[in-house]
Amino acid sequence: MKLSYFLSLFSGVLTVGLCSIIIYAGSYLKDLSVWAIVLAVVCFFLMLLTLLIIGRQPTSSVKLSFKVRDPSAFRISMYF
Numbered sequence: 001m002k003l004s005y006f007l008s009l010f011s012g013v014l015t016v017g018l019c020s021i022i023i024y025a026g027s028y029l030k031d032l033s034v035w036a037i038v039l040a041v042v043c044f045f046l047m048l049l050t051l052l053i054i055g056r057q058p059t060s061s062v063k064l065s066f067k068v069r070d071p072s073a074f075r076i077s078m079y080f
Contacts, residue, residue: 007054014047 021040022029028036 004054004057007050011047011050011054014043014050018043018047 018040021036021043025033025036025039029040
């Protein structure tokens, strides 16, 4: 299993965790409780670090025999 797949899964788990912290510990965050703030900040920075590591993964320089169309151009041309 590639590292980027694991990191993507880990980032998703951290995102769900951060959202859960914000939802279920929201009153503690509003009261500036230290444990809730530390937990939210640690979860946020781990998620940010994971996304930066994924972004730094090397890309393949192999020339492909096909090209995927740009989805944004497809959406615009769809209306004309």
